[in-house]
Amino acid sequence: MSKADRPDQPGAKERFDEEKATATVKGAGTPDLDAGIKAIKNVMKTLPARPGVYRMHDAKGDVLYVGKARALKNRVTNYTQVARLSKRLQRMVAQTRSLTIVTTRTEAEALLLEAQLIKRFRPPYNVLLRDDKSFPFILLREDHDFPQVRLHRGARRTKGQYYGPFASAGSVRRTLNALQKMFLLRSCSDGFFRGRDRPCLLYQIKRCSAPCVGRISTEDYEELVADAKLFLAGKSTGVQQKLGTQMAAAAEKQDYELAAIYRDRLRALTYVQGSQTIHAEGLGDGDVFALAEKAGLVSIQAFFIRGGQNWGHRAFFPKGTEGVELDEVLTDFLMQFYEEVPPPARILVDRDLAEAELVAEALSERAERKVELSRPQRGARRKLIDQATRNAVEALERRMAESTTQNRLLRELAETFELDGPPQRIEVYDNSHIMGTNATGAMIVAGPDGFVKNGYRKFNIKSNITPGDDFGMMKEVLTRRFARLAKDDPDRAKGDWPDMILIDGGKGQLSSVMEIMEEAGVEDVPVVAVAKGPDRNAGRETFHLPDGRELTFPTNAPLLFYLQRLRDEAHRFAIGTHRAKRAKSFTGSTLDDVPGIGPTRKRQLLMHFGTAKAVKSAALDDLERAPGISSAMARQIYDYFHPRG
Numbered sequence: 001m002s003k004a005d006r007p008d009q010p011g012a013k014e015r016f017d018e019e020k021a022t023a024t025v026k027g028a029g030t031p032d033l034d035a036g037i038k039a040i041k042n043v044m045k046t047l048p049a050r051p052g053v054y055r056m057h058d059a060k061g062d063v064l065y066v067g068k069a070r071a072l073k074n075r076v077t078n079y080t081q082v083a084r085l086s087k088r089l090q091r092m093v094a095q096t097r098s099l100t101i102v103t104t105r106t107e108a109e110a111l112l113l114e115a116q117l118i119k120r121f122r123p124p125y126n127v128l129l130r131d132d133k134s135f136p137f138i139l140l141r142e143d144h145d146f147p148q149v150r151l152h153r154g155a156r157r158t159k160g161q162y163y164g165p166f167a168s169a170g171s172v173r174r175t176l177n178a179l180q181k182m183f184l185l186r187s188c189s190d191g192f193f194r195g196r197d198r199p200c201l202l203y204q205i206k207r208c209s210a211p212c213v214g215r216i217s218t219e220d221y222e223e224l225v226a227d228a229k230l231f232l233a234g235k236s237t238g239v240q241q242k243l244g245t246q247m248a249a250a251a252e253k254q255d256y257e258l259a260a261i262y263r264d265r266l267r268a269l270t271y272v273q274g275s276q277t278i279h280a281e282g283l284g285d286g287d288v289f290a291l292a293e294k295a296g297l298v299s300i301q302a303f304f305i306r307g308g309q310n311w312g313h314r315a316f317f318p319k320g321t322e323g324v325e326l327d328e329v330l331t332d333f334l335m336q337f338y339e340e341v342p343p344p345a346r347i348l349v350d351r352d353l354a355e356a357e358l359v360a361e362a363l364s365e366r367a368e369r370k371v372e373l374s375r376p377q378r379g380a381r382r383k384l385i386d387q388a389t390r391n392a393v394e395a396l397e398r399r400m401a402e403s404t405t406q407n408r409l410l411r412e413l414a415e416t417f418e419l420d421g422p423p424q425r426i427e428v429y430d431n432s433h434i435m436g437t438n439a440t441g442a443m444i445v446a447g448p449d450g451f452v453k454n455g456y457r458k459f460n461i462k463s464n465i466t467p468g469d470d471f472g473m474m475k476e477v478l479t480r481r482f483a484r485l486a487k488d489d490p491d492r493a494k495g496d497w498p499d500m501i502l503i504d505g506g507k508g509q510l511s512s513v514m515e516i517m518e519e520a521g522v523e524d525v526p527v528v529a530v531a532k533g534p535d536r537n538a539g540r541e542t543f544h545l546p547d548g549r550e551l552t553f554p555t556n557a558p559l560l561f562y563l564q565r566l567r568d569e570a571h572r573f574a575i576g577t578h579r580a581k582r583a584k585s586f587t588g589s590t591l592d593d594v595p596g597i598g599p600t601r602k603r604q605l606l607m608h609f610g611t612a613k614a615v616k617s618a619a620l621d622d623l624e625r626a627p628g629i630s631s632a633m634a635r636q637i638y639d640y641f642h643p644r645g
Contacts, residue, residue, distance in 0.1 A: 032094060033082065033090065033093060033094040035094075035097065036092075036093040036094050036095065036096040036097070037079075037080050037082065037093060039096055039097050039098055039099065040076060040079050040080055040093070040096065040099065041080060043076065043099045043101065044073065044076060044077060044080070047072045047073040047076055047101065048072060048073060048103060049071040049072070049073045049074065050071065050072060050103050050104075051068075051069065051070055051071070051072070051103065051104050051105070051106055051107045051109070051110045052068070052069060052072045052101060052102055052103035052104050052110055053066065053067065053068050053069075053101075053102045053104065053110050053113045053114050053117065054066070054067055054068075054069065054072060054075070054076055054099055054100065054101050054102075055099065055100040055101075055117065055121070055123075056092065056096045056098075056099055056123075056125075057096070057097060057098040057099065057100065058095045058096065058097055059095075059097045061098070063117075063121040063123045064092055064095055064096060064123055064124060064125050065092055065123050065124075065125040065126055066114055066117045066118050066121065066123055066126055067114065068107070068110040068111050068113070068114040069107075069110065070107045070110075072101060072103065076099070079093055079096075086323045087323075088125070088322055088323045089125075089323075092125045107358060108358060108361040108362040108365055109362075109365075111335060111355075111358060111359070111362040112335070112362050112365065112366060114335070115332075115335035115336050115338075115339050116339060118332075118336060119336055119339050124320065125320065126320055126332070127318050127319075127320045127321055127324055127328070127329050127332040127333065128318055128319050128320050128336070129316060129318055129333055129336040129337060135153075135164065135165035135166065135340060135341055136151050136152065136153055136164065136165065136166050136168070136169050136171075136172045137151075137152045137153070137156070137162045137163060137164030137165060137166065137172070138150075138151065138152065138162070138163040138164060138166070138172055138175060138176065138179075138232065139151070139152035139156075139158060139160050139161070139162055139163075140160050140161045140163070140185075140225070140228065140229065140232070141158060141159065141160040142159050142160045142161065143158065143159045143160065144190065145218055146186060146193070146211040146212075146218070146221050147160070147185070147221075147225050148185070148186055148187060148188070148189075148190070148193075149176065149179055149185045149186070149187055149228065150176070150187055150523075151169060151172045151173070151176065153547065161229065161232075163232045163306065164304075164306070164311070164341075165304060165311075165341045165342075166304065166311045166312050167302070167304055167311065167312025167313050167314040168312055168314060168418065168419075168420045168421075169418050169419070169420065169526070170312075170419065170420020170421070171311060171312030171420065173420075173524035175311070176523075176524065177207075177524060179228055179231070180202065180207035180208065181206070181207055181264070181265065182227075182228075182231065182239075182265050183224045183225075183227055183228040183231070183265070184206070184207065184208055184209035184216075184224060184265075185208070185209070185224060185225065185228055186208055186209070186211060186212070187202075187208070187523055188200070188212070188518060189518065192515075192518055192519070193211075193212045194212075196212040196213055197213065198213060199212070199213055199215065200212075200519065200520075200521050201483075201486060201520055201521035202521035203215065205486060205490055205521070206261070206264060207521070208521075209221065209224065227239050227242070232306075232307065233307045240266065243262050243265055243266045244262075244266060246262045247259050247262035247263055247266060250262060283305050283308060283346060283380075283381065283384070284305075284307065284308060284345060284346065285305065285306050285307065285344040285345050285346065286305045286344050286345065286346035286347065286348060287302060287303065287304055287305065287343075287344055287346075287347050287348070288302065288303040288305065288347075288348045288384050288385060288388045289301070289302050289303075289330065289333075289334070289347070289348070289349050289350065289388065290349075290350035290385055290388035290389040290391070290392045291326055291329065291330050291350060291351065291392060292389065292392035292393045292395070292396045293321075293326060293396075294396055294397075294400070295400070296321070296322060297317065297396060297399065297400065298317065298318055298321045298326070298329055298396075299315055299316070299317055299392045299393075299395045299396035299399065300315070300316045300317075300318065300329075300330065300333055300392065301313060301314075301315050301316075301388045301389070301391040301392035301395060302314050302315075302316065302337075302388075303384065303387075303388055305344075305384075306344070313388075313391065315391070315392065315395035315396075315399075316333065316337075317399060318332075318333055325354075326351065327351055327352065327353050327354055328354070330349060330351065330353060331353050331354070331355055331359055334347070334349075334359060334363075335359065335362070338363055338366065342367060343363040343364075343366060343367045343371045344371070345369070345370070345371065345372065346371075346372045346374070347360075347363070347371065347372070347373045347374075348374060348375070348376055348381055348384060348385055349373065349374070349375055349385075350375065350385050350388065350389055351375060352375055353373070356373050359373055360372065360373040405558070406448060406449075406450065407422070407448065408558075409558060409559060409562045410422035410423060410448060412558075412559050413500075413559060413562070413563075416551070416559065417500065417526060417528055417545070418526075419499060419500060419526055420499075422448070423447070423498075423499035423500045424447050424448060424495070424499055425445060425446075425447050425452075425455075425495065425496075425497070425498050425499050425500075426445065426446045426447065426498065426499065426500045426501075426502060426566065427443055427444070427445055427498040427500070427501050427502070428443065428444045428445075428446070428501075428502040428503070428504075428566045428567065428569070428570040429441065429442070429443050429474065429477060429478070429501065429502070429503050429504070429570065430442050430503075430504045430567075430570040430571050430573075430574040431470055431473045431474060431477070431574060432571075432574040432575050439460075439461035439473055440458060440459065440460060440461060440574065441458070441459035441461060441473055441474070441476070441477035441574070442456070442457070442458055442459070442570060442573045442574035443456065443457045443458075443459070443477070443481065443570075444456050444566070444569050444570045444573050445498075446566055446569075451569060456573060457481070458573075459476070459477045459480060459481075461473050461476055461477075470505070470509065471508070471509065471512040474503070474505075474509065474512060474513060474516065475512065475516045478513065478516045478517065478520070479516060479519075479520055482517070482520045482522050483520065485497055486520075486521070486522075497525070498525055499525075499526070500525070500526045500527075500528065501513075501525055501526070501527045501528070502527075502528050502529075502530060502563070502566055502567065502570075503527065503528075503529050503530070504529075504530060504567055504570065504571065505529045505530075505531060506529060506531035506542075506544060507529070507531075507544055509529055510527065510529035510544045510545075510546065513527055513529070514527065514546050527546060528543055528544070528545060529543070529544040530542075530543055530544075530563060530567055531543075531544060540552070540555070541553075541560070541563075541564070543563070591605060591606075591612050591615060594636075594637055594640050595636065595640070596633060596636055597637070600628070601628060601629065601633070604626065604627055604628045604629070605626055605629070605637075608626045608627060609622075609626070615637070615641075616641045617641075618638075619638075620634060620635065620638045623637055623638055
């Protein structure tokens with residue numbers, strides 16, 4: 001077997017026999033059923049009756065389909081019996097010009113390899129898990145005296161405990177928010193931790209114990225970490241009892257400040273326990289899947305249960321399901337899904353799978369422990385299946401009912417940038433100045449109903465920054481914005497916190513913004529930076545994400561047009577605010593700063609004296625003779641411009 005045919009994942013234990021057969025019909029141009037059958041028959045001559053995986057290629061060599069078989073010869077032979085094939089499979093055979101065969105020791109190994117190759121090649125005739133983004137985990141690091149807790153995606157190379165998967169980044173952020181309230185663990189980076197000489201905002205709002213500046217000992221912090229591990233393992237009852245005992249002991253000693261801290265942590269824990277919308281006591285670690293189908297569209301609802309706790313749910317809409325039996329759709333989905341996510345001990349499904357035992361065997365081999373696959377018939381687990389089924393049906397109905405452009409765009413936005421759901425509040429920031437003068441910042445707001453004009457805000461840059469320092473301007477704007485949010489709505493109950501932030505800029509601007517937000521103690525608001533394309537061409541923008549990824553869109557993509565409108569509206573508002581400030585500076589006068597001088601008196605003085613300079617140099621008697629100016633006001637104006645020594 002060639003290197004390209006081996007599993008991608010390090011340490012994979014699949015053992016494949018190095019047997020490979022390829023047959024190609026050269027010169028085949030347009031799709032031709034006879035040519036496809038001929039290519040298949042050429043391969044059949046050398047096929048063994050052994051387990052394995054086959055790949056069907058078109059004339060260009062692109063993979064059309066990946067399949068597995070218990071006996072390769074028998075399975076591939078079926079494709080030559082055209083009358084028994086569906087129209088979809090007939091089209092596939094007509095496009096086939098070559099096959100690649102890989103034999104395996106067992107059918108379970110073939111099933112695992114099939115899922116790996118489908119994920120790698122994404123063939124058009126396979127059922128595909130469309131949402132193949134990496135799933136988020138919570139990482140509790142163990143390589144620091146004061147372990148950090150944070151969201152993690154990708155390869156699990158950092159030393160520590162990984163908890164997941166979670167349904168979305170939003171599910172992780174909610175859990176991290178709860179962990180901060182309950183256990184006061186730090187979420188900042190090591191660099192930020194080392195650079196502190198005073199506690200950050202999170203300490204002030206009682207969401208961190210400030211180990212960076214010695215507000216907690218190593219031993220006490222280790223105790224918090226141990227409690228957090230128990231909570232994440234589903235043993236929150238013991239943590240709750242411990243907090244209750246500590247609160248009572250502190251109150252008995254009349255240490256009411258400490259008792260209040262334990263009380264707040266206990267309240268946060270109780271809230272989290274009460275907010276579990278999915279009750280899975282007794283399930284331990286398990287995933288629940290249910291499928292709904294209508295008008296050719298398939299929805300699969302997944303619930304993620306770890307330690308008996310709900311870690312979120314997500315709806316998937318696989319493609320390539322036309323003409324495929326629903327149990328086969330679910331089987332293919334499960335194998336692709338667990339290509340990236342470690343299988344839990346139990347998997348509950350809403351229907352009987354023809355290859356249930358084979359799937360369980362393959363997943364057990366991947367997990368290196370027993371994985372149970374079952375369809376519950378009664379009891380609490382059946383209720384979970386029923387709940388997942390209802391969610392699958394509702395998700396499918398919502399998908400089909402979302403016909404308005406705005407809803408589709410927000411849903412696509414959420415999927416593209418891995419938000420928890422369609423954002424209800426998007427904040428877009430931009431700055432405007434000319435050579436650093438009259439610097440202003442601007443924020444616009446958009447949501448399901450379009451632009452929210454009454455949510456727009458302008459910021460007069462007050463700090464002394466270097467002219468043209470866009471980073472410094474953005475720092476002041478965001479610092480002021482989130483300081484106000486933390487003060488006015490610390491629990492985020494009013495709907496004023498953004499679900500997403502869009503900024504105008506590239507990698508440098510994004511990096512600066514992420515540092516600003518970390519310093520402000522805000523780490524759970526998704527941020528995207530939009531950089532102009534080459535030669536500042538609209539349509540060639542690059543979208544930068546905090547994890548280093550860069551996204552681009554086709555020039556005619558509706559989502560790109562929407563993001564451009566957001567960016568352009570922020571730019572328009574920023575420029576308008578800047579121009580108004582600049583115009584005011586051009587038309588302003590020294591009279592504006594005189595106490596008691598309003599627009600009417602200013603106009604009267606200018607009409608009488610002609611210029612503000614003449615008013616400034618006028619004698620007291622001249623000021624008293626001006627229309628509408630009393631003796632007292634004249635004295636006030638004169639004293640302002642001629643202060644007594």
